[in-house]
Amino acid sequence: MAIHSKFLDALTPSSIRSITAKIRDKAKNGETVISFAGGLPSSEFFPVEDIKKIDAEIFSSEHGNAIQYAASDGYDPLREYLVEFMKRFGVEGINYKNILITSGSQQGLAYLSKGLITPGSVVITENPSYPGALDTFNAYGASVIGIDMEEDGMSMDKLENVLKENKNVAFIYTIADFQNPMGVSMSVEKRKRLVELAEEYDVFIVEDGPYSLLTFNGKVMPAVKSFDKYNRVIYSGSTSKTIAPGLRIGWLVADEESIQKLVYLKMRDDLQVNNIAQRQVYHYMKEYGFDEHLQQVIDVYRERRDVMIDAIKASFPEGTKIYKPEGGLFIWLELPEGADSMEMFDFVFQKNIAYVPGVFFCPDGSHKNAMRLNFSTTDKDTIAKYIPILGEMIKAYKK
Amino acid sequence: MAIHSKFLDALTPSSIRSITAKIRDKAKNGETVISFAGGLPSSEFFPVEDIKKIDAEIFSSEHGNAIQYAASDGYDPLREYLVEFMKRFGVEGINYKNILITSGSQQGLAYLSKGLITPGSVVITENPSYPGALDTFNAYGASVIGIDMEEDGMSMDKLENVLKENKNVAFIYTIADFQNPMGVSMSVEKRKRLVELAEEYDVFIVEDGPYSLLTFNGKVMPAVKSFDKYNRVIYSGSTSKTIAPGLRIGWLVADEESIQKLVYLKMRDDLQVNNIAQRQVYHYMKEYGFDEHLQQVIDVYRERRDVMIDAIKASFPEGTKIYKPEGGLFIWLELPEGADSMEMFDFVFQKNIAYVPGVFFCPDGSHKNAMRLNFSTTDKDTIAKYIPILGEMIKAYKK
Numbered sequence: 001m002a003i004h005s006k007f008l009d010a011l012t013p014s015s016i017r018s019i020t021a022k023i024r025d026k027a028k029n030g031e032t033v034i035s036f037a038g039g040l041p042s043s044e045f046f047p048v049e050d051i052k053k054i055d056a057e058i059f060s061s062e063h064g065n066a067i068q069y070a071a072s073d074g075y076d077p078l079r080e081y082l083v084e085f086m087k088r089f090g091v092e093g094i095n096y097k098n099i100l101i102t103s104g105s106q107q108g109l110a111y112l113s114k115g116l117i118t119p120g121s122v123v124i125t126e127n128p129s130y131p132g133a134l135d136t137f138n139a140y141g142a143s144v145i146g147i148d149m150e151e152d153g154m155s156m157d158k159l160e161n162v163l164k165e166n167k168n169v170a171f172i173y174t175i176a177d178f179q180n181p182m183g184v185s186m187s188v189e190k191r192k193r194l195v196e197l198a199e200e201y202d203v204f205i206v207e208d209g210p211y212s213l214l215t216f217n218g219k220v221m222p223a224v225k226s227f228d229k230y231n232r233v234i235y236s237g238s239t240s241k242t243i244a245p246g247l248r249i250g251w252l253v254a255d256e257e258s259i260q261k262l263v264y265l266k267m268r269d270d271l272q273v274n275n276i277a278q279r280q281v282y283h284y285m286k287e288y289g290f291d292e293h294l295q296q297v298i299d300v301y302r303e304r305r306d307v308m309i310d311a312i313k314a315s316f317p318e319g320t321k322i323y324k325p326e327g328g329l330f331i332w333l334e335l336p337e338g339a340d341s342m343e344m345f346d347f348v349f350q351k352n353i354a355y356v357p358g359v360f361f362c363p364d365g366s367h368k369n370a371m372r373l374n375f376s377t378t379d380k381d382t383i384a385k386y387i388p389i390l391g392e393m394i395k396a397y398k399k
Numbered sequence: 400m401a402i403h404s405k406f407l408d409a410l411t412p413s414s415i416r417s418i419t420a421k422i423r424d425k426a427k428n429g430e431t432v433i434s435f436a437g438g439l440p441s442s443e444f445f446p447v448e449d450i451k452k453i454d455a456e457i458f459s460s461e462h463g464n465a466i467q468y469a470a471s472d473g474y475d476p477l478r479e480y481l482v483e484f485m486k487r488f489g490v491e492g493i494n495y496k497n498i499l500i501t502s503g504s505q506q507g508l509a510y511l512s513k514g515l516i517t518p519g520s521v522v523i524t525e526n527p528s529y530p531g532a533l534d535t536f537n538a539y540g541a542s543v544i545g546i547d548m549e550e551d552g553m554s555m556d557k558l559e560n561v562l563k564e565n566k567n568v569a570f571i572y573t574i575a576d577f578q579n580p581m582g583v584s585m586s587v588e589k590r591k592r593l594v595e596l597a598e599e600y601d602v603f604i605v606e607d608g609p610y611s612l613l614t615f616n617g618k619v620m621p622a623v624k625s626f627d628k629y630n631r632v633i634y635s636g637s638t639s640k641t642i643a644p645g646l647r648i649g650w651l652v653a654d655e656e657s658i659q660k661l662v663y664l665k666m667r668d669d670l671q672v673n674n675i676a677q678r679q680v681y682h683y684m685k686e687y688g689f690d691e692h693l694q695q696v697i698d699v700y701r702e703r704r705d706v707m708i709d710a711i712k713a714s715f716p717e718g719t720k721i722y723k724p725e726g727g728l729f730i731w732l733e734l735p736e737g738a739d740s741m742e743m744f745d746f747v748f749q750k751n752i753a754y755v756p757g758v759f760f761c762p763d764g765s766h767k768n769a770m771r772l773n774f775s776t777t778d779k780d781t782i783a784k785y786i787p788i789l790g791e792m793i794k795a796y797k798k
Contacts, residue, residue, distance in 0.1 A: 001630045002656035003603060008514045011663035043463030051466070055454040064442030067450070067645035103502055107669040114513075115407045136667040204402060231400040246466035246674035257401035264410035268535040270506040274673040275645035 007139075014135050015360045019345075023354060034386045036373040037354040039180065039329065045297050046244040050288045051280050058279050067275055073263045074101025074251070075278035081286055082237070082251055089212060090226030091235065097256045100263060101273050105210060105238035105250035109133055111262050111269075112171065112206055112234060112252075113140040121170040124162055124203075126154045128332075128361030128370070130180045133173055133208065142170055144363040149179070151323070153186025156193050163201040171204040171234075176224050178211040181361045181372035182332040183325025191224045198232040210238040211328040213294055216302040219326075231255040239281050241329065242294055247277040304375040305331065307383045312373075315391025329376040334358075335394065339369040344397040353390050406538075413534050414759045418744075422753060433785045435772040436753040438579065438728065442776075444696050445643040449687045450679050457678050466674055472662045473500025473650070474677035480685055481636070481650055488611060489625030490634065496655045499662060500672050504609055504637035504649035508532055510661050510668075511570065511605055511633060511651075512539035520569040523561055523602075525553045527731075527760030527769070529579045532572055532607065541569055543762040548578070550722070552585025555592050562600040570603040570633075575623050577610040580760045580771035581731040582724025590623045597631040609637040610727040612693055615701040618725075630654040638680050640728065641693055646676040703774040704730065706782045711772075714790025728775040733757075734793065738768040743796040752789050 016037070023033045058066050073079070079096035086094060102108040113136050117123065123137040127146025137144050145162050147154040153176065163169065174194070176186040186194070198205050207224045225235040235253040243249075252262060266272070284290060305324075308331060312322055319336035335341060342357040358370025375383065415436070422432045457465050472478070478495035485493060501507040512535050516522065522536040526545025536543050544561050546553040552575065562568065573593070575585040585593070597604050606623045624634040634652040642648075651661060665671070683689060704723075707730060711721055718735035734740060741756040757769025774782065 001603075002654050003511075003515060003633070003660065005514055005517060007517075008660045008664070011660060011667070013663060014666060040468055043467045046463035046466050048458045048462055048465070052455055052458040056451055059447045059451040063447055064445035064643070066447070067445050067643035068442040069439055069639075069644045103669040103673070106667075110668040112402075115404055116402060118404060118406075132666075132670070139664070139667045204400075234402070240468075244463070244466035245468045246671075248669065248671070248673045255401050261402065261407045261410060264412060265407070265538070267413060267531075268410070268505075268538045269509045270502045270647065270669075271531070272645075272647070274502070274647045274676050276675065277673050 011139055014131055016131055016356060019354055019356065022349065026352060031352055033352045033354055034378065034382060035354040036375070036378065036390070037356045038374050038377050040374070040377050041241050041245065041297070041329070042300070042377050043244075045293070045300065047284060047288065047293055050284060054280050054283045054288070055276065057283070058276065066279065070272050070275050072266045072272050073259070074099065074273060075275065075282060078278050078282040081282055085285065086235070086253060088220055089209065090222035091253065092226070094253060098253055098259060100252045100259050100266065101278060102250040102252060103270065103273050104240060104245070104248040105208060105236045106132060106136070108236045108250050108252040109136050109206070109208070111265055113137055113142070115262065115265060116170040116204065117142045118168075118170070120168050122166045122168055123170050124159065124172040125363070126174060126179060127364065128181050128358060128367055129173070130175060130208070131360055134363055137173070146363050149182055149184065151184055153184065153190045156190055156197065159194070160197060163197060163203065169201070169203045171206045172198065173206045173208065174224065175208045175211070177209060177221055178214060178325055178328025180211070180328070181330050181356070183323050183328050183330050185221055185326065186224070188222065191222070192227050194224055195227045195230070195232060199230045203232075205233045206236060207233055208236045210241045213242055214298060214301065214329070215327040216298060216305065217326050225253060234258065242297075243281060243284060243290075247280060248274065249277050249281045301329070301376050304378065304380050304383055307380040308373065308375045308387055311384055311387035312391065315388040317391075317395050329374055331373045331375060333371050333373065334367075335369045335371070337369060339394070340399075341369060341371040343399065344394060347397050348390060348393040351389055351393055353386055353393070355390070410538055413530055415530055415755060418753055418755065421748065425751060430751055432751045432753055433777065433781060434753045435774070435777065435789070436755045437773050437776050439773070439776050440640050440644065440696070440728070441699070442643075444692070444699065446683060446687065446692055449683060453679050453682045453687070454675065456682070457675065465678065469671050469674050471665045471671050472658070473498065473672060474674065474681060477677050477681040480681055484684065485634070485652060487619055488608065489621035490652065491625070493652060497652055497658060499651045499658050499665065500677055501649040501651060502669065502672050503639060503644070503647040504607060504635045505531060505535070507635040507649050507651045508535050508605070508607070509539075510664055512536055512541070514661065514664060515569040515603065516541045517569070519567050521565045521567055522569050523558065523571040524762070525573060525578060526763065527580050527757060527766055528572070529574060529607070530759055533762055536572070545762050548581055548583065550583055552583065552589045555589055555596065558593070559596060562596060562602065568600070568602045570605045571597065572605045572607065573623065574607045574610070576608060576620055577613060577724055577727025579610070579727070580729050580755070582722050582727050582729050584620055584725065585623070587621065590621070591626050593623055594626045594629070594631060598629045602631075604632045605635060606632055607635045609640045612641055613697060613700065613728070614726040615697060615704065616725050624652060633657065641696075642680060642683060642689075646679055647673065648676050648680045700728070700775050703777065703779050703782055706779040707772065707774045707786055710783055710786035711790065714787040716790075716794050728773055730772045730774060732770050732772065733766075734768045734770070736768060738793070739798075740768060740770040742798065743793060746796050747789060747792040750788055750792055752785055752792070754789070
């Protein structure tokens with residue numbers, strides 16, 4: 001007997017897991033895959049020595065209290081710190097009661113899905129978008145409608161059309177900065193327009209900001225939330241890409257009443273976030289040179305991006321369109337019309353090189369000729385060596 | 400604008416939080432409350448020095464990998480260890496694929512609720528039972544039916560009647576060992592019968608085992624799961640009461656297919672549990688004298704229980720019934736018929752003493768004359784000093 005329900009039986013592994021499984025199979029045979037498929041930050045730069053020091057200090061100063069039951073809304077010094085932190089994105093006028101600490105930003109997305117999606121709900125996303133979010137919206141019963149992307153963010157005209165045609169919109173989901181997978185950022189004009197449309201059509205916006213500080217040109221954009229006069233935007237933050245994902249620290253920013261409801265949900269769901277992780281993030285950000293660390297990571301990622309773009313230009317089929325990102329972890333490519341990146345995956349994979357096909361990011365099955373390449377986890381020499389092989393394989397592929 | 404939905408708007412703070420709030424208000428006025436209301440283990444015994452050492456070792460040996468993204472099903476060495484650990488409760492014949500690591504046992508209960516409760520579902524619990532579980536079952540839409548407790552666990556006759564009368568039972572929830580709040584344990588005969596009834600009436604059992612190792616007489620009972628021939632029992636484990644709750648480590652044990660579905664849910668909900676906490680628990684249990692630690696805690700808790708029971712006998716109203724627990728954290732009392740522990744709470748609280756009224760544990764509003772006293776977090780001298788004051792206040796209370 002296994003447990004069954006309509007809800008559970010509809011859950012399947014994420015599509016990206018099929019790639020992970022293929023890579024694992026190769027590893028079992030002793031083969032190494034060069035994976036441009038990941039969405040990971042590079043673990044070589046995680047501040048492990050600092051976190052080791054922080055742990056020792058936490059236990060020496062707080063003793064057992066550091067690992068006793070604690071509040072469901074989060075560790076107050078961290079919440080207070082994040083109030084200041086949000087000013088980096090132009091978000092002002094909030095206090096710690098506007099912040100809920102979550103087990104990674106994924107948990108915030110899940111809470112909002114559980115809280116706001118009802119039977120018949122629509123969630124509007126960028127198309128393409130982050131599969132982990134799309135999977136969660138689907139799991140909680142939403143139909144996802146994707147809005148075509150332009151180089152300055154989703155099309156506001158198409159968004160308005162969809163808002164006009166759909167009365168049961170739970171929320172609009174956007175990754176405004178260095179979007180996953182396209183790497184593009186929404187223009188300030190569109191951010192303002194997005195907030196106005198949300199107010200006009202009486203819907204909420206969920207703004208996911210994991211990559212916002214990973215900026216290669218020194219510019220940090222004002223968050224959509226910073227233009228939010230109406231409490232229409234719920235901001236989701238994360239330290240997974242700027243410190244380390246295994247800590248599982250994220251946060252939601254919203255009006256106090258909304259946060260309070262989400263706290264009641266958290267009490268039911270898992271009581272509270274891991275105490276030590278909250279303290280690690282708090283002390284690291286406040287006292288341990290977070291900005292210097294970030295600059296080091298940014299410098300490395302920028303160089304890797306540049307090496308990757310040069311290699312793509314030199315080796316990929318003529319007519320390939322490259323979206324050059326000014327931050328984040330990903331390069332999005334469109335191969336010439338007619339190419340199918342999903343079909344050619346196994347052919348390319350013979351050379352032990354992996355990427356993510358574009359369709360994995362598209363609820364409507366579009367972007368068949370696109371692919372996402374991650375540049376954060378592979379060193380520049382390896383990028384310079386293997387991207388040309390990837391380009392050659394793509395050119396060599398025949399249906 | 401705050402977010403709204405039928406689901407969210409139905410969530411309220413847990414009833415026990417109203418007591419926490421009263422205690423906090425007193426603290427703001429500089430007054431100290433002697434709280435017998437908590438459900439906490441005693442933080443003075445948390446193995447902080449060992450965990451500090453473990454953290455240093457983890458980072459030295461695993462570097463950044465220790466805090467990279469990791470598997471949704473959990474840290475495999477911990478899962479493998481728990482396979483062995485479950486033998487303490489007579490659970491044999493499982494492998495690591497039968498185990499999902501969760502963020503505390505509360506998360507396991509929430510996953511099972513989300514997965515199995517559908518509109519119209521009934522969850523059967525002991526009456527009284529753990530409010531945190533009752534709140535979660537309610538939040539996800541179940542009607543809770545409580546089965547009267549006897550001194551050897553819930554009444555099997557009454558359970559069978561409820562099973563006969565209700566066709567849409569999502570699961571039966573039991574804390575078989577040192578039950579919260581009553582402190583009693585289910586007999587072996589009833590455990591066997593419970594499994595047979597679940598098979599006969601085609602329902603699942605969720606067995607919550609947070610207190611099972613906190614045994615004062617050296618006896619660890621075989622889990623209900625150990626009698627499970629039919630894969631009808633999903634076992635929920637936790638280290639919150641045996642190591643420390645702030646680590647947020649729990650686990651579910653079930654057939655592989657059920658675990659796989661719950662892993663897909665975890666991928667949607669929060670991706671994975673905090674890496675460091677999983678390693679802390681693994682290394683602590685395996686290499687750092689977990690059993691000696693447990694024995695130390697047990698010896699202290701047993702003495703506190705004894706002091707509390709003696710003080711209750713000497714000072715509480717005649718006719719008070721004391722359930723003497725052989726383990727766990729709580730003593731359950733029934734005051735003489737007609738007493739109302741909720742009504743007298745504020746009167747008693749004038750003396751800065753808190754307890755939890757019995758009705759907080761009862762979905763049907765029964766057990767008005769009962770109360771739960773926690774003995775784990777107050778030292779024996781304080782227990783000996785304040786329980787008599789509590790007893791005198793109860794005797795002095797007039798409606």
